[in-house]
Amino acid sequence: MKKLGLAGLLIASLALSGCGSTGAGAGTGTTTNKEQKTVKVGIIDTYTGGAATYAKDALDGFKLAATETAEKGGPKIEFVTRDDEFKVDKATNWAKELVMRERVDILAGTINSAGSLAVSQYAKENKIPFIVWGGMSDKITGAAGHRYVFSTLPNTAVIGKAGAVQMSKLPYKKYWLAGSDYEYGHSVVNNFWANLEKMAPGVSKAGESWWRVGETDFTPYINKIRSTKPDALVVGTGGGDMVAFMKAITTTGLAKDIPVWVHTATDLSTLAPLGNEAPEGVMGTNPYFAYYPDTPENKAFVDAFKKAYNREPAAFAIYGYMSGKFLAQAIQKAGSMDKEKIVDALEGLSIDTPVGKATLRKEDHQVMLPMFYGTTAKVGGKMMAKDIVTLPAEQIIPSAAEVLKSREKK
């Protein structure tokens, strides 16, 4: 009968998908295979759509770390990648596939915060270490944090606080807050404002503007902000909107009238596509520059990255790179491929990175990294950050006690 044919078709496809094997209870629980010398990482990230450029940078950084580790005789890091298309259900699908079918030891990814949170929940339930190198929501290691999730990039709480530290040194009083109308934008701006109010009493909020993600014309927003004449404008936006917004600053000459702060204004991902169209005088924090800090470690990383990929590394490259390095060192420290031991080793682990020492804070697993702030300027015919000041990690990360308190609320 055709119905049975249908069922046969289903079974055939299931077998094709490689899941016909009947290994009971596989994938869950810890694999303590003594023979195993390689660690397998399952990467879920957004390789389709507007955010793919970041996923590519992170992946290339991670690959570089894996190669370098292997060359130095460290643990062998294997990996597979899956595209979540910026969809949360896809991210969960892949997390389950990677763990149950592909039998990965470690999960890593994704630029989509919702996806990161969904994968994180699965990682928690199944005790799989999950390294977040893309999702910036402060919930990941904050309210939704747990033993198995680690974040190797500054989250929105860190970004907002770093901005507040930078701006609190300046004399502005009346602020306008704006951004892309999604979680990242709101979270950066809220964290910024909460911290600034503490650090610089007497500041006041003139108003807020929010535009949709993918906005094509910022003129109405800029016109309105201008008409209210605030002392300074703080913006929480990212991805493609970042490029478009910077462009709008140039065409409207906004930064000449009103000082603007945007996180990653000085990042290569923002400035490279803009070329000469980048506005001068925009303030911003950024965790990484290929030209700063001017240390042998950073030079070596930039050279290696350029050699491998024929381009300069941007901030996300360093997140992927650090993730690989953290993992390799944790395995060496643990002296085992046991997931629990790797998690133990990752907790509080410090490594040397191109930007100096980086630590996965023991209490909440959020990476402690210095942040650099500067102003966009043309230096030697090229747009880059000028007057760079280093903010030490301790100054910009919310205290562990604060973070742990947010977890208790649940």
Add this chain to the structure above:
Amino acid sequence: MDFATFASQFLIGLSRGMIFFIVSAGLTLVFGVLRVSNFAHGSLYMLGAFLAYTAILWLGQGEAGFWLALLIAPLAVAVIALVIERGLLRFIYKREHLMQMLLTYSLVLIFGDLVKMVWGSDYKSLPVPQALTGSFHFLEANLPVYNAFLLLIGPLVALGLWFFLFRTHLGKLCRATAADREMVDVLGQNSTWIFALVFALGGWLAGLGGALIAPTVNIAMGMDANIIIYAFLIVVVGGLGNVWGALISSLIMGVGESLGVLFIPDFAIILPYLIAGVLLIIRPSGLLRSAW
């Protein structure tokens, strides 16, 4: 809220509506004549932006580069559209709307990934041509010259379309085909080539919109999804197939969003759907008479 802010915001809204119009005019023409709801219209818009980017890479960033790119990119998109029509669409004109729509949706998926293969996932940006950089003073506001340029181009396109549709033989045939295809066939005119022509024209308009928006935005994957829903809303609100309806609803949408920034700043995401939903509930078959 002073008058100057309001007036400048209104003007910005108009220029915003112009891009909407250029893109949705193409979509509504195709709707009207071919009776196909072309989901791939957003992809053609995206291709217009990417092709303009590539054209300028080849031509150099000089003053002439931009204008040549503005000429070449939409034409290239029109050719792509022609190939789509001759190669695929013409085989399914007799099918239900849903099938035609799904066919164009398959092109959305295909073009989305092709763009990634050809141009990669890095962000790209085009400089605004020298003559159109900077801003000008209007009342108390500083408005970008480029917005003024769009304010000029939009009416020009509308005028050109009017001339084509109402003053040329070909245009009259297009309108006749929209009204009654069989009659046109009976009269011995070859309506299939009119279909091809209109689809190419629609593609040209989409490409023009993409090329025009390119200097002001980040050129990347995902541009297609952003515009297509807008274009659909505008076309349906305007009255399917009615170019002037599309013009009116484009301007309503542009001005509505721009003024929304002043009065309901928290509603930017919701506003376009709200405007379209309310207008459709009030006038279910569009603002102006549908061509159908």
Add this chain to the structure above:
Amino acid sequence: MSCSYSTVRAEKRVQKRSLVLRLALIGLVLFFLILPSFLSPYALYLMATIFTTALLATSLNLVLGYGGLMHLHHAVFYGVGAYAVAILMTKTALPFWAAAIIAPFAAALVALLIGWFSVRLRGLYFGMLTLALGQLVWAIVYRWNALTGGDDGIHAIPVPEVLTSLNASYYLTLIVLVLSLLVLFAIVKSPFGLILTAARDNIPRTGSIGVNVKRHQLAAFVIAGFFAGIAGVLFIVIDRSVAPSLLYWNKSAEVLIMCLMGGMGTFLGPSLGAALLVLLSMVVGVYTEYWLLVLGLILLVLVLFLPQGILGFVSGKLKSASRKEVD
């Protein structure tokens, strides 16, 4: 359009063969009941996802295939069902079962609102209004951070652990799917369903015999929304995460493709399409990040060469074969 929709006459012929068909179906259900002991955990999870998606696709087909309405944004009701459970369980003290019962009604309510305005319109206008209003719901979910968690979504939804094991969620989704399909099938075969189909094929004539077509279409729309809401609940049981991408318009397009692939004119076609599409996406995605390109090509081929869908094609062949036998 008899090529893509089975006609009422054909359905009668199917009834003649109903005994064989019923036996086959019961066999199929039994088969699925014992299947888990042969499946890996991952395959179990995939099957549960397939069952959920199959319900979603079948619910759309009530409106699309049987009602002939160009419903372009069905994922909204799926998303509303999922969000209703998520919000009720995280913001109130309601137990899971209560939330799971309320959720489909929430989806049906949203369907009533959207349908109320949409069924007044015909053809593409109907489709476009469902799209516009559906996207409005998406935008509200995306924007209403305090209630929905914005684009970060809601995670770690505390579904009782008895339901969330792979085996339990397999059986739960299977049972709910089978029961829902039975109800939907009864609806399709009921006088109500026949009027719906008749209206699809000829609105003026159906209207002229004194039937309020719009009201029937609205009812079908609400029923479809209700069952999509149930699918949304099942999604929560399996994944326990929800985010706005679940009710973005491209999700609805995916469901449309499932119906097309399996066959809109058949009752089980959408389920088959759902199964194939879920499996394909999970297989192809392992090898390439160009899954959407593959999907586009599949869709292109389907539209051009197999518009009646796989099951529609097969049953068409069977019918012509049996006709030959009779001759």
